[in-house]
Amino acid sequence: MTSSGLHLDVVETRGPLAVASAGGRMDLHTVAGFHRQATALIDDHPHLILDLSGITFCDSSGLNTLLRLRRHADEHGGRLSLVAPADRVMHMLRLTGADTVFPLYADVTEAQEAQPPGIR
Amino acid sequence: MLSGLLADSHLMPVELLSAKACENASKAGFPRVLIYLGDLQRQVLQLLTGDGVRAEDHQRQLPIQGTVAGRAFQHGQILPAGPAAEEGRDWWVPLLDGTERMGVLRVTAVHDDDRAREDMERLASLLALILHSKRGNSDLLARVERVKPLNVAAEMQWKLMPPRVYADGRVVIAAAMEPAYQISGDAFDYATDGPLVHLSVFDAMGHDTAAGLSANLAVAACRNTRRQGGGLVACGEAVEAALIEQYDQQRYVTGILATLDTRTGMLSWVNRGHHPPVLIRDGRWATHLQCPPAHPMGTDLGLDSRTCREQLQPGDRIVLYTDGITEAGGAADARFGIERFTDFLIRHHADGLSVPETLRRVIRAVLEYHDDRLQDDATVLFCQWLGPRPGPTEEAADLGGVPEPGRPAAAHREGSTP
Numbered sequence: 001m002t003s004s005g006l007h008l009d010v011v012e013t014r015g016p017l018a019v020a021s022a023g024g025r026m027d028l029h030t031v032a033g034f035h036r037q038a039t040a041l042i043d044d045h046p047h048l049i050l051d052l053s054g055i056t057f058c059d060s061s062g063l064n065t066l067l068r069l070r071r072h073a074d075e076h077g078g079r080l081s082l083v084a085p086a087d088r089v090m091h092m093l094r095l096t097g098a099d100t101v102f103p104l105y106a107d108v109t110e111a112q113e114a115q116p117p118g119i120r
Numbered sequence: 121m122l123s124g125l126l127a128d129s130h131l132m133p134v135e136l137l138s139a140k141a142c143e144n145a146s147k148a149g150f151p152r153v154l155i156y157l158g159d160l161q162r163q164v165l166q167l168l169t170g171d172g173v174r175a176e177d178h179q180r181q182l183p184i185q186g187t188v189a190g191r192a193f194q195h196g197q198i199l200p201a202g203p204a205a206e207e208g209r210d211w212w213v214p215l216l217d218g219t220e221r222m223g224v225l226r227v228t229a230v231h232d233d234d235r236a237r238e239d240m241e242r243l244a245s246l247l248a249l250i251l252h253s254k255r256g257n258s259d260l261l262a263r264v265e266r267v268k269p270l271n272v273a274a275e276m277q278w279k280l281m282p283p284r285v286y287a288d289g290r291v292v293i294a295a296a297m298e299p300a301y302q303i304s305g306d307a308f309d310y311a312t313d314g315p316l317v318h319l320s321v322f323d324a325m326g327h328d329t330a331a332g333l334s335a336n337l338a339v340a341a342c343r344n345t346r347r348q349g350g351g352l353v354a355c356g357e358a359v360e361a362a363l364i365e366q367y368d369q370q371r372y373v374t375g376i377l378a379t380l381d382t383r384t385g386m387l388s389w390v391n392r393g394h395h396p397p398v399l400i401r402d403g404r405w406a407t408h409l410q411c412p413p414a415h416p417m418g419t420d421l422g423l424d425s426r427t428c429r430e431q432l433q434p435g436d437r438i439v440l441y442t443d444g445i446t447e448a449g450g451a452a453d454a455r456f457g458i459e460r461f462t463d464f465l466i467r468h469h470a471d472g473l474s475v476p477e478t479l480r481r482v483i484r485a486v487l488e489y490h491d492d493r494l495q496d497d498a499t500v501l502f503c504q505w506l507g508p509r510p511g512p513t514e515e516a517a518d519l520g521g522v523p524e525p526g527r528p529a530a531a532h533r534e535g536s537t538p
Contacts, residue, residue: 060325
């Protein structure tokens with residue numbers, strides 16, 4: 001874990017697809033570095049599957065980061081898929097209606113299987 | 121007494137107010153008048169200094185908790201400030217701007233009878249109006265309402281938002297926001313509009329000055345649309361457009377935009393990615409209203425914004441709130457919880473306190489629960505629907521905390537309206 005308390009670990013990359021897992025607190029103080037790292041990952045692999053099961057806290061800055069990454073992926077012809085958001089993250093997604101705009105999956109395998117043909 | 125002060129008030133800096141008040145009031149048997157104003161957090165009363173009133177000659181600051189002056193403020197009652205003496209007696213007199221509690225007067229009265237009490241109340245009403253009229257152009261008044269520095273967002277927000285209490289025969293509205301001196305992105309707004317009452321809360325993401333700017337933008341865009349006849353959905357869309365224009369989807373604001381039709385009790389509301397309102401009925405139970413959220417304003421996610429409706433019963437209370445009330449996690453990430461919050465509201469209300477005093481105590485409890493360290497803004501906007509008639513009633517006076525002698529004649533008669 002980095003000193004920011006929020007980390008992004010790349011699990012695998014294959015062509016336009018990347019699988020990464022995030023862990024720690026997503027808040028105003030931690031999201032800047034995370035956002036840079038994830039943006040760079042999307043530049044190379046616009047189809048990003050992001051495992052959020054390790055996120056322990058998410059505030060409005062955290063949600064904003066996810067929305068910006070979603071937009072970045074869209075602009076690069078890809079898609080940001082979220083996997084296993086922890087309760088706090090899910091609560092935030094539901095409250096804001098954002099649960100209806102992200103593809104959400106229970107685990108990474110399910111997310112991989114849902115990718116368009118040619119991406120898997 | 122009053123006409124002299126009224127005539128003086130047109131061309132008078134606020135620094136002369138205490139001296140002019142004494143000069144005019146002494147003719148009516150009140151040789152000394154001191155003005156104390158409540159701070160933004162409603163924890164202390166501070167002396168308004170000026171010509172003839174030097175801080176070192178008087179008690180400069182009084183806590184609201186545990187003092188007689190504070191009790192006069194909390195309960196809206198005239199209370200003795202000392203024993204009767206040969207030259208008269210000192211009284212604490214509540215200072216109300218409409219129903220917003222500004223502070224208290226310390227008045228020395230030569231006479232001790234009903235007439236004197238009524239006169240003191242009238243003096244307080246006029247001084248409150250004069251103070252209100254000087255608020256916009258006096259740094260002295262701004263300073264006396266704070267005991268520590270504000271951050272820039274708080275400086276903006278307190279100027280932006282309407283007074284924290286409003287009441288007429290139809291509704292009682294009260295709001296609270298903490299930490300009062302260090303706001304980030306919260307704002308509340310309300311306004312009457314014929315038979316309609318508009319209510320909204322906003323929570324801008326982030327905890328920086330830009331969050332404060334976003335909240336200002338949201339309130340202004342919403343008001344602007346509303347005042348041109350736009351409905352709730354249009355208001356939300358105008359806020360979204362203004363935010364996107366300024367911040368290109370880098371910042372968002374969540375909120376509830378609502379309108380209460382006081383003729384029928386129909387509450388219409390739009391949820392823009394925010395906590396749904398809580399309805400308290402019969403002073404006993406609370407429920408969360410349901411309305412599918414549209415996306416937070418400024419995110420352009422394309423979700424449909426719809427207007428939901430709820431039929432209120434007279435006496436129903438609607439509570440709009442922001443994250444800090446429920447989620448201001450302390451070190452242990454403990455939550456105060458909306459259930460605990462509404463429980464507090466219901467219990468204090470049952471004690472027969474006025475709405476603003478109830479809210480002051482509940483917010484105090486939230487702060488204490490978090491050891492005075494809120495990590496997020498905590499805002500509450502509370503509205504009780506009383507019925508369709510706008511005229512003054514005893515019920516509205518009680519709930520709004522209007523002192524007994526200061527009530528309009530009509531409000532003394534049970535439930536009557538002119």
